[in-house]
Amino acid sequence: MSESSEIQFAENPEDRVPVVLIVDVSPSMEDKIAELNDGYSGYIADLLADPLASLRVELAIVTCGDGNRFIPFDRAENHRREFQIDAAGSTPLGGAVTMALHELELRKQEYKRNGINYYRPWLWIMSDGEPNDDNWRQAAANARKAEEDKKVSVYCVGIGDAQGMMENLREFSPTRTAKLDKLKFREMFKWLSNSQKKVSQDKATGAAVQLDPVTDWATAFR
Numbered sequence: 001m002s003e004s005s006e007i008q009f010a011e012n013p014e015d016r017v018p019v020v021l022i023v024d025v026s027p028s029m030e031d032k033i034a035e036l037n038d039g040y041s042g043y044i045a046d047l048l049a050d051p052l053a054s055l056r057v058e059l060a061i062v063t064c065g066d067g068n069r070f071i072p073f074d075r076a077e078n079h080r081r082e083f084q085i086d087a088a089g090s091t092p093l094g095g096a097v098t099m100a101l102h103e104l105e106l107r108k109q110e111y112k113r114n115g116i117n118y119y120r121p122w123l124w125i126m127s128d129g130e131p132n133d134d135n136w137r138q139a140a141a142n143a144r145k146a147e148e149d150k151k152v153s154v155y156c157v158g159i160g161d162a163q164g165m166m167e168n169l170r171e172f173s174p175t176r177t178a179k180l181d182k183l184k185f186r187e188m189f190k191w192l193s194n195s196q197k198k199v200s201q202d203k204a205t206g207a208a209v210q211l212d213p214v215t216d217w218a219t220a221f222r
Helices: 003-011 027-049 051-056 093-113 136-148 165-172 185-200
Strands: 017-024 057-064 069-075 122-127 153-158 177-179
Touching (some): 017 027, 051 057, 051 185, 057 093, 093 122, 093 136, 165 177
Parallel strands (some): 017 057
Antiparallel strands (some): 057 069
């Protein structure tokens, strides 16, 4: 574990809500990226406005595009950013999910070594196209298994109308996949921040927290 993590845990021993956002930054997202960035900015602001969530919610990001990139776990205040579109046309979602699951397990090990309680992690996948790397079906099976084993809660949000998009996303999460209504990223991220604030206020026992309906911004999860 890095020195920065040791200092981070010493300065803030609160229970953690670990969240990984997988963000599709392939060229097909170009006409959607402004709305996504606007919604994401509001999400960070909402978390920072809540005293407990600002201490407990830990974000990490995987950008899915021309070479998946991992931005490490940190508090929301250190995740102010704008997403940029990659030049290449790939959507290596399998690699992105594999990376996210691996980093989540490493982070949980760090929590345990430092006596930090944590809530079940969230893996939030946003994509507007079909995966095109070779290992995506195996990655999807691994995500389903992690969910079945209660190691993570996997959510998928389909953006746009690409053929086969929703069917492929349901391979990663058969019961928590929804289609974004138009480009309601602001409403989606508001739901996400509200949900994580609810979770952060509960005890880190693994018990389910009742979340609000998603129908203001998407089809119901299924």
